[in-house]
Amino acid sequence: MKRFALALAATALLTVSAPTFAQDEPASPVFEPGVCAYEEGTPTTQDCLDLMTARGKLQFDRAPIDGTTIGYYSFYKVGPDPINKYDAPGGNIVGEIPAGFNFVTAMNEDNPEWLQIRGGQWISRATATIVSPSRFTGVVLPDNWDQPFAWVLDTTGIWSSTIPGVEGTQESGYLTRRYDMVNIYAEAYDSEGWRWYMIGPNQWLKQTFVAKVQPSPHPKDADEKDVTGRWVAVDLYEQTLIAYEDDKPVFATLIASGLQNFDTNEGLFNIWARLPDDRMSGATGAPSAYDLQSVPWVMYFDGSISLHGTYWHDYFGYRRSHGCVNLSISDARWIFNWTNGATPEEDGSIMNYVYVFSSGKYGEAPHGFANG
Numbered sequence: 001m002k003r004f005a006l007a008l009a010a011t012a013l014l015t016v017s018a019p020t021f022a023q024d025e026p027a028s029p030v031f032e033p034g035v036c037a038y039e040e041g042t043p044t045t046q047d048c049l050d051l052m053t054a055r056g057k058l059q060f061d062r063a064p065i066d067g068t069t070i071g072y073y074s075f076y077k078v079g080p081d082p083i084n085k086y087d088a089p090g091g092n093i094v095g096e097i098p099a100g101f102n103f104v105t106a107m108n109e110d111n112p113e114w115l116q117i118r119g120g121q122w123i124s125r126a127t128a129t130i131v132s133p134s135r136f137t138g139v140v141l142p143d144n145w146d147q148p149f150a151w152v153l154d155t156t157g158i159w160s161s162t163i164p165g166v167e168g169t170q171e172s173g174y175l176t177r178r179y180d181m182v183n184i185y186a187e188a189y190d191s192e193g194w195r196w197y198m199i200g201p202n203q204w205l206k207q208t209f210v211a212k213v214q215p216s217p218h219p220k221d222a223d224e225k226d227v228t229g230r231w232v233a234v235d236l237y238e239q240t241l242i243a244y245e246d247d248k249p250v251f252a253t254l255i256a257s258g259l260q261n262f263d264t265n266e267g268l269f270n271i272w273a274r275l276p277d278d279r280m281s282g283a284t285g286a287p288s289a290y291d292l293q294s295v296p297w298v299m300y301f302d303g304s305i306s307l308h309g310t311y312w313h314d315y316f317g318y319r320r321s322h323g324c325v326n327l328s329i330s331d332a333r334w335i336f337n338w339t340n341g342a343t344p345e346e347d348g349s350i351m352n353y354v355y356v357f358s359s360g361k362y363g364e365a366p367h368g369f370a371n372g
Helices: 006-013 046-055 067-072 329-340
Strands: 074-078 083-086 091-097 101-110 116-118 122-124 128-131 149-152 180-184 184-190 195-200 204-205 210-213 232-235 242-244 248-254 267-270 274-281 292-301 307-311 325-328 351-359
Touching: 067 329, 101 128, 180 195, 210 242, 232 329, 242 329, 248 329, 267 292, 274 329, 292 329, 292 351, 307 329, 325 329
Parallel strands: 101 292, 232 351, 307 325
Antiparallel strands: 074 101, 074 128, 083 091, 083 122, 101 116, 116 122, 149 180, 149 210, 184 195, 195 204, 232 242, 242 248, 267 351, 274 292, 292 307
């Protein structure tokens, strides 16, 4: 039998201590952006090749998998048509889950034909499909982090190109895999203004296939002072998040922000409420209606907009939400615990800023000579 005391479980999870940061030995040689500067028709320099050899594959520590949430909670997709709720298996109808994008949490899965969901009601198994949450996690950044890197977003598997601006080829020796991490050694632009990244010897990827991680601008508070303490920067253009301790980046990951017409607002916000799990619903009766029974590790920062864990998709690195900043469940728990460990203000409150900005215009080439 699978039954959960959700409130007790949520309370127990809050006792997890904030993460510590693993520190690596300094890399050798030190990264210098100009070493691998690209010049058309010029072979890669030996200094650049030596740098790539010395750097090797990225070996950052990853955030731990949140096995408690992923392992013990069972999430089911229902609908999109309306679904009846019953007071017992085959019993009386006591309600309805309206049409929409809906997910429920199962509390009892013993019956082969029925599921008991959070709230105690029952639904037919024939109307529900179990989902497997993403096991993607972000990385802890070492003290000596000095080089931009990227996560591969492409899901189809493409060959990198041997020079920027041309089709990929097996000759390059690198075939992409979703969520691969790659160093960025140099940048170049094609004729349409898109960036291309050198990720290895004669290996280039177009920016549309990756999400680049690089330091964000440092925001200022209402007193025009640099934000201090523990804060996170969300880049809507790259769909990335970096967590900071004062001016030191300590953690990076992928996010999924608001779709067009549900854009995540830019600006400087403060996390005003934190819940280990919460129900989210909206637009009942409209084509965009949704109802998510149990959303884990919720941190509200802009009215009803929040950072939170996400089990209903694995499209981190692409816009996907109704305005919230979607994170994998494991990443959301990491940030939830980390922000909880911030130093309290004089009045005992904890100030965690969320800085939302765009390093470019989503979906458009960044360079000034785009489209001629």
